[in-house]
Amino acid sequence: MKRAAWYVIAGVVAGFAGVLGLHGRAGAPSIVAQPKTAGGGASPAASSPAASAGRARGSNAGHAQAPGPARQVTGVVEQYGYGELAVTVTVHGSQITGVSVPLLRTAEPYSQQLAAQVLPMLKSEVLAAHSAQINTVSGATYTSQAYAASIQSALDKLHLK
16 A cells, blocks of 8 residues: 555656646746745836836836835735645736745645745746736646635735736
């Protein structure tokens, strides 16, 4: 029995590694770079073509992109099959400029490891979409759904879609 359990675990890990290999090919450089961003800061918005164009046209164009100060709100704690998480969103105007996960509790080490691999992908999706309408990550459907739900609750608190 114990040997069979190890085969099942090895098969699951190998399958998950294959899925990550397929998903990680095109976006691997950005995924590696994402965790190094301190606090999810505003660097994606600052380096975007729209922000650069705003600076080139003058200060009024830049203010149209991000009126007022940054606002930061944490979404509700979402329970999912393997733990719970909450996501904090930072916005300038209606643009999401930062995402972080201040709360992540998992049921076992494998779920922690999976979340560590998946959360940067989900963060990239949110920052690209500027919404909670993101693709789920294959093999981490429950985590993806909980992440998106917490993002949406934060956006609801900010009265954004």
